[in-house]
Amino acid sequence: MLADAMEQKDNNLIASTRANLSVTYEDQGQYEKAIQECELGLQLSEVAPRYKGLLAYSLAGNYMQLKQYYLAKNHHQNAMNLLEPITNKAKEYGLEN
Numbered sequence: 001m002l003a004d005a006m007e008q009k010d011n012n013l014i015a016s017t018r019a020n021l022s023v024t025y026e027d028q029g030q031y032e033k034a035i036q037e038c039e040l041g042l043q044l045s046e047v048a049p050r051y052k053g054l055l056a057y058s059l060a061g062n063y064m065q066l067k068q069y070y071l072a073k074n075h076h077q078n079a080m081n082l083l084e085p086i087t088n089k090a091k092e093y094g095l096e097n
Contacts, residue, residue: 015041015051022058031062038062053082 002021005013018041025034038059042052056079063072 011044011047012051015044015047015055019051019054019058022055022062026058026062026065031065034062035059049082050086053079053086056082 002014002017005017018037022034022037022041025031025037038055041047041055042059056075060072060074060076060079063069063075
């Protein structure tokens, strides 16, 4: 899947795939690999905020697992900032929880 996304040069698909890979690595307890996938995804240009937010959120979770709380807090805040406009738009359409 990642190879296909890279071949298509679709940065949103690449970022989404890297986010999925990070979750897989996290589930396997491979937190450093999960962090690496997130960082690679965040380095991409022209990626929709929802994907950058997912990557930042995943980074926060992996840093929590490694007990690196300061980094976890920073990435969690970054994720919230990236996802806030999406959340606000959902509220406009009555899609809030």
